[in-house]
Amino acid sequence: MTLQTELLFDPLFLTPFLTGLPYALLLPLLGAYLRLKDEWLAALALAQTAAAGALVVLALAWPPAVGGLLGALVAAAGKHGAEGLAPALRGAAYALLLLFGWGVAVLLVANLPVAERLGHALLDGQLYFTGTAELLTALAVLAVAILGVAFLSRALLTAHFFPDHFRARGRSASRAHLLFDLLVAAALGFATMSVGVMAAFALVFVPPFLAFHRAGSWRRGLVYAMGCGLGGYVAAFALALLLDQPFGAVLSLVLAALALLGVLRASAGRSGA
């Protein structure tokens, strides 16, 4: 393993770096609401199903991003349909969705030569193949999703902390939940195409996990999560380039290490108190 410091400043890697930045900010933001709703496992199922969708449409010679988006939206529809189930059954539904997406993706990679390269990119998280189109898509997804979260945040929080609030007024929170699910599906569908399955999931899961432990308020928690996602992403991008390793795996390890440090720090704080 050799350090390739000159790659850090290679213009070739600037566009991939910029492409990942919006997702590094956005996925932790969405992850905070998914964590609140105890639906973080659904994010992994959506990312995996997006990857499967991208590989399926590759066989039809369609653009993978279309398949990724369709796969995530189909998974979101399944997730929304499972919302009437008991919490334990909902978790099982997400797990089954995840297994289904993973199984389809691996079989396509194994049996379809055209899917092999994209399949490895999605599973390894090879951000370096992204270009200007992906960058513009990422910026548009970030803008739409930030506006969407700003619009839906109060309804999502109110529905969580006052479950009968909307019903008591003859209204329903299901429209807000559905819009949020569509937002998450679209963001994860596009993000998975750029950063890969596990990197997208790591950005959804770890920063909010740390933020919920550390932040003093909801607003500060969102900022903390986005900062954590951004810091982890920049560190992982540099490390992956320097060490010539797959980006998705490095990002997952960097964020997992951050989570471990956060847990150890919290444990030390409790035992010292």
Add this chain to the structure above:
Amino acid sequence: MSGAQAPSLAPDAVLGGGALLRGDALVAGYDRPVVGPVSFTVAAGEVVGMAGPNGCGKSTLLRALVGAARLFGGRLERAPGLAVSIQNQQQPPLDGVPLTGRELLALTGASPSGLPPWLEHRLDERLDRLSGGQRQYLSLWASLGSDAALVILDEPTNNLDPAGVAHLAEALRTQAAAGRAFLVVSHDADFLACACQRRVAVVPRTGDGA
């Protein structure tokens, strides 16, 4: 009390006799009837208590009033355009969620003004770092401070100390005087006697055909 607010969402009209909500021989439950028949009316400016032994279905009846449980019989009338707020006995888990008391109140548009002094200075702390009684009071205050013309409270004195119970009773009386209506279920007879103008007895349903 400075935090007492008149409801900003008054109903478009009231029912006969000035009632906002009227239940006539209501029978409620989930899979099967568990409570009723119960009859009552609540008018603007009234605090109506519901009392009965544990397990007689008081909470189920309240949830049926907002459509969260099923009505098997009777007639429920609601003033057109009536905005209702309900405070359930079971609260969603707050542990591990970085939400402050001030942020919780903001969700229903409640003002912190008028909160008891022992809560005012803790508004910017995370809810999961407060005591059960402090969380309960903030959650109640969020309902009391909403724009609803009718507030339904299920066992509001749970976890509250005597100072909290007294503050709550005073808040209900003051807000009722400003025109808001309350329907309150409680096992605390002293609280109901202190806070309510009228009481309705809820008795356990005996036998399936009762």
